[in-house]
Amino acid sequence: MAKITFRIWVLIISLFLALLMISPTLRDGVSIKNVDSSSKSFESGLRQGMIIKEINSQQINSLEDYNLIAEQLLLNGEEKRISIVTKDSSFVFLDSNISSITVGKIPKSNIKTGLDLSGGARALVKPVNGSLTDEEVSDLVEITNQRLNVFGLTDLTIRSVKDLSGNNFMLVEVAGASRQDLADLVGKQGNFEAKIGNQTVFIGGERDITHVFRDATQSAVYQPESLGDGTYISRFTFTITLSAEAAQRHADITKLIPIDPSSGGQYLSENLTLVLDGEIVDELRISSGLKGQVTTQISIQGSGTGTTPDLATADARSQMHKLQTLLLTGSIPYQLEIVKLDTISPSLGEQFTKTLIILGLVVFLMVSLVLFLKYRKLKITLAVILTMFSEAFITLGIAALLRWNLDAASIAGIIAGIGLGVNDQIVILDESRSKDNSTIKEKIKKALFVVVGAFFTIIAAMLPLFWAGAGLLRGFAFTTIIGITVGILITRPAFADMIRKMGEQ
Amino acid sequence: MENQSQQTHHPKKHWYDRYYKIMLFAPVVLLAICIIYLFSFYSQNGDIIYKDPSLSGGTTITITEEVDVEDLELHIQQSVPDVHIRVISDISTGRQIAVLIESSSSPEVLIPLVEEFIGKPLNESNSSIEFSGPSLSDNFYKQLAIAVLISFILMSLVIFFLFKTFVPSIAVIFSAFADIIMAVTVANLLEIRLSAAGIAAFLMLIGYSVDNNILLTMRVLKNRGQSVNSRIYSSFKTGILMTCTGLAALIPAFFIVTGLPDSFRQIFFILAIGLTATIINTWLTNASIIKWYAEYKKID
Numbered sequence: 001m002a003k004i005t006f007r008i009w010v011l012i013i014s015l016f017l018a019l020l021m022i023s024p025t026l027r028d029g030v031s032i033k034n035v036d037s038s039s040k041s042f043e044s045g046l047r048q049g050m051i052i053k054e055i056n057s058q059q060i061n062s063l064e065d066y067n068l069i070a071e072q073l074l075l076n077g078e079e080k081r082i083s084i085v086t087k088d089s090s091f092v093f094l095d096s097n098i099s100s101i102t103v104g105k106i107p108k109s110n111i112k113t114g115l116d117l118s119g120g121a122r123a124l125v126k127p128v129n130g131s132l133t134d135e136e137v138s139d140l141v142e143i144t145n146q147r148l149n150v151f152g153l154t155d156l157t158i159r160s161v162k163d164l165s166g167n168n169f170m171l172v173e174v175a176g177a178s179r180q181d182l183a184d185l186v187g188k189q190g191n192f193e194a195k196i197g198n199q200t201v202f203i204g205g206e207r208d209i210t211h212v213f214r215d216a217t218q219s220a221v222y223q224p225e226s227l228g229d230g231t232y233i234s235r236f237t238f239t240i241t242l243s244a245e246a247a248q249r250h251a252d253i254t255k256l257i258p259i260d261p262s263s264g265g266q267y268l269s270e271n272l273t274l275v276l277d278g279e280i281v282d283e284l285r286i287s288s289g290l291k292g293q294v295t296t297q298i299s300i301q302g303s304g305t306g307t308t309p310d311l312a313t314a315d316a317r318s319q320m321h322k323l324q325t326l327l328l329t330g331s332i333p334y335q336l337e338i339v340k341l342d343t344i345s346p347s348l349g350e351q352f353t354k355t356l357i358i359l360g361l362v363v364f365l366m367v368s369l370v371l372f373l374k375y376r377k378l379k380i381t382l383a384v385i386l387t388m389f390s391e392a393f394i395t396l397g398i399a400a401l402l403r404w405n406l407d408a409a410s411i412a413g414i415i416a417g418i419g420l421g422v423n424d425q426i427v428i429l430d431e432s433r434s435k436d437n438s439t440i441k442e443k444i445k446k447a448l449f450v451v452v453g454a455f456f457t458i459i460a461a462m463l464p465l466f467w468a469g470a471g472l473l474r475g476f477a478f479t480t481i482i483g484i485t486v487g488i489l490i491t492r493p494a495f496a497d498m499i500r501k502m503g504e505q
Numbered sequence: 506m507e508n509q510s511q512q513t514h515h516p517k518k519h520w521y522d523r524y525y526k527i528m529l530f531a532p533v534v535l536l537a538i539c540i541i542y543l544f545s546f547y548s549q550n551g552d553i554i555y556k557d558p559s560l561s562g563g564t565t566i567t568i569t570e571e572v573d574v575e576d577l578e579l580h581i582q583q584s585v586p587d588v589h590i591r592v593i594s595d596i597s598t599g600r601q602i603a604v605l606i607e608s609s610s611s612p613e614v615l616i617p618l619v620e621e622f623i624g625k626p627l628n629e630s631n632s633s634i635e636f637s638g639p640s641l642s643d644n645f646y647k648q649l650a651i652a653v654l655i656s657f658i659l660m661s662l663v664i665f666f667l668f669k670t671f672v673p674s675i676a677v678i679f680s681a682f683a684d685i686i687m688a689v690t691v692a693n694l695l696e697i698r699l700s701a702a703g704i705a706a707f708l709m710l711i712g713y714s715v716d717n718n719i720l721l722t723m724r725v726l727k728n729r730g731q732s733v734n735s736r737i738y739s740s741f742k743t744g745i746l747m748t749c750t751g752l753a754a755l756i757p758a759f760f761i762v763t764g765l766p767d768s769f770r771q772i773f774f775i776l777a778i779g780l781t782a783t784i785i786n787t788w789l790t791n792a793s794i795i796k797w798y799a800e801y802k803k804i805d
Contacts, residue, residue, distance in 0.1 A: 116766055116768070117766070119629070121629075124641065163644070163645075163648055164648040164651060164652070165644075165648065167644075178628075178629060179612075179634065337638070338638075339637070339638040339640070339641035340635075340636065340637045340638065340641055341612075341634075341635075341636045342633070342634070342635040342636065343629060343633060343634050343635075344633045344635075345567075345569070345629055345630055345631065345632055345633045346629070346630070347569065347630055347631075348567065348569065348603070348633055348766075352766050352769075355761060358761060359757060359758060359761050362757040362761065363753075363754045363757060366753035366754060366756070366757055367750050367753050367754050369753070370746070370749050370750045370753045371750065374746055408702075408766035408768050408769040409702050409705065409768050409769070409772065411769070412702070412768070412769050412772040412773065413709075415754065416709050416713075416772070416776065418754070419713070419750070419751050419754045419755070420712060420713065420716065422747075422750050422751075422754070423713075423716050423747040423750070423751065426743060426746055426747050426750065427720060427743060427747075430739075430742070430743040430746075434739060446723060446724075446727060446728075449667075449719075449723055449727075450716075450719050450720050450723055453663070453664075453667045453715075453719045453723075454712070454715065454716045454719055456663045456667075457660045457663045457664065457711070457712055457715045457719075458709075458712035460656065460659035460660050460662070460663050461656040461657075461659065461660050461708045461709070461711040461712045462656070462708060462709070462712070463655075463656070463659065464651070464652035464653075464655040464656050464659075464708070465652060465656075465705055465708060467648075467652075468645075468648040468649050468651065468652035469645040469648050469649055469652075469701050470645070472645075472701065473701055473702065473705045476702070476705050476709075476772070477705075477708075480709065480712075
């Protein structure tokens with residue numbers, strides 16, 4: 001039995017640490033990605049991140065199980081008792097369905113996959129004119145974060161990115177949001193104004209609006225009505241609380257407006273117009289009882305449309321939700337433009353991940369076959385394979401530790417990095433076996449020259465990718481650099497020792 | 506020197522001594538043809554590569570629905586003339602896996618056309634939609650081009666630092682350059698529309714390309730006590746094995762296309778073409794230059 005050298009110990013310990021970082025698990029159930037904050041399920045205490053094990057005493061092992069039950073509940077549309085058992089607790093509420101909960105697969109490990117593998121939406125945002133200063137972009141990130149959180153999206157990454165010419169962008173990546181959601185919540189300035197005539201009564205944001213009601217008692221979506229032309233309209237309403245200052249402004253302005261005689265004295269002659277980013281959301285008649293009154297509670301209305309009653313209701317619900325969000329979070333001081341908007345289907349991503357695993361195995365097989373054909377020694381081939389595997393595994397461990405999102409390009413980087421690693425191992429093998437007159441020390445020095453030289457050229461070559469193209473390809477550069485660094489510091493020295501031991505035997 | 510090598514080495518190496526300068530000629534001619542081709546390509550297309558919408562601005566819609574691609578193309582072309590449709594199918598069964606619809610128009614224009622054709626709305630579960638604004642993608646492309654340039658310059662500096670001699674360093678850098686030019690040419694001939702990931706692959710290619718060349722140059726300059734030919738031959742044996750394992754790692758990706766992201770396949774594709782080019786440029790171009798240099802400098 002060969003002695004385990006210090007360098008081989010380092011490799012073993014690194015592999016063990018990587019395993020800890022990745023910590024693979026095989027749990028059953030589905031994980032909650034999002035709970036609509038105005039829903040009954042939310043009231044009952046269900047939150048993002050919980051693991052659902054059972055619904056109405058039926059076991060939930062997979063997404064398929066969950067979808068089946070969700071569909072059954074949706075079909076018989078009546079309000080009923082729904083009991084959900086999670087990993088640590090159980091929740092009961094009355095609702096007609098569980099569409100307020102969005103679920104996903106339980107993460108099988110700490111490895112996070114990027115948008116193109118897990119599915120989701122991504123937007124790259126900049127102001128319409130010019131670039132943002134570092135300070136502006138961090139403000140923008142903060143407001144957007146707040147908006148998306150208020151909207152109920154939690155599984156999100158928002159960060160500022162800089163490109164090679166120093167332009168700042170905001171990058172938003174979010175699972176479970178539609179294209180339209182992102183366009184409306186991230187790309188919009190969110191400039192809300194309530195006007196009477198040309199005077200502004202109040203604007204969106206916490207200065208004028210102290211509270212937006214989102215629970216069922218003070219917000220509602222009404223039954224859709226047919227418009228006759230094949231489309232339907234569904235109205236929504238919700239209550240907001242104005243600040244004392246805004247309420248006073250409302251009183252001062254309405255005091256001077258005469259009552260509309262044609263309404264039989266019911267309404268004032270001017271309307272309250274709700275404007276969002278220059279477009280009229282709705283026009284509300286003002287009840288004559290409110291004339292000159294300091295009212296802090298105001299009801300906001302609007303509508304959604306669709307080609308079926310269901311679509312109209314869904315649209316109204318979504319419009320209401322977005323308007324509530326924008327009223328709560330206020331506006332951004334400049335117009336924004338979404339310069340890149342990608343939505344990736346999660347179903348494609350699932351296939352990708354499966355294929356990548358198969359591909360990884362085939363790559364290992366092919367490389368070992370080539371090496372076995374060349375060296376005709378099982379031990380050497382195994383040593384190379386072990387080294388390749390260790391490099392990939394430790395790189396994944398580091399990615400898990402740094403919570404790096406591995407996208408397809410990052411995984412290509414890992415494989416390409418392993419390829420470069422194999423090259424180095426071949427150099428070490430051939431140098432140590434070469435029959436020239438130099439001593440072992442010189443041989444290793446020469447092998448090291450090639451290995452270190454190749455290491456620095458790859459780092460030099462990959463470096464610009466950290467900035468070029470708003471850093472969208474930095475994953476590729478990152479995993480390649482991590483991979484070859486792991487190679488040069490951990491796996492290569494261990495490999496050299498293994499080969500030396502084999503030589504001695 | 507000449508004498509010694511004739512006494513101690515295989516007869517087939519005389520052949521190499523006689524013809525190595527001519528062997529340098531072939532890749533140089535090939536490179537010249539590639540450069541002329543790229544110039545004419547540039548004058549026709551206004552650029553040296555075909556770009557996908559992520560670099561030229563526009564929309565890519567990926568659907569997993571099985572459709573008649575020709576009908577779909579005709580349908581979209583009625584309103585949007587510049588549409589490219591690509592099909593990814595399973596190599597073993599020929600089954601359609603995904604259809605990529607690329608156009609310079611906006612998603613607002615393209616989505617309804619696709620929806621009309623397949624007869625149902627596109628949503629998050631049945632499609633992927635990627636859009637890049639024209640000014641952004643233009644900017645991305647320029648930056649990636651600059652990145653390739655910077656990366657090439659940094660690599661050259663590392664090489665000069667490693668060898669500290671002019672001719673061997675230039676030979677390594679030149680063959681990396683030739684690898685890139687040849688890979689671009691082949692990508693164009695196969696009408697591959699490069700994405701950002703595809704361009705990133707060229708940076709990786711720089712890394713792969715110098716591996717072999719550093720090995721060759723190091724052995725020729727530093728392996729004392731052997732003839733230049735045997736030094737080249739020994740590095741050829743090691744280097745070709747490196748390239749073969751590299752290709753062995755890359756090639757399966759083309760056969761397992763089922764559900765591989767496009768960016769991924771492009772990276773592998775560019776690397777595979779590039780690795781093939783390194784065989785020519787390292788073992789014909791660089792080997793000849795370094796042998797010439799070694800004989801001229803009387804290195805032993």
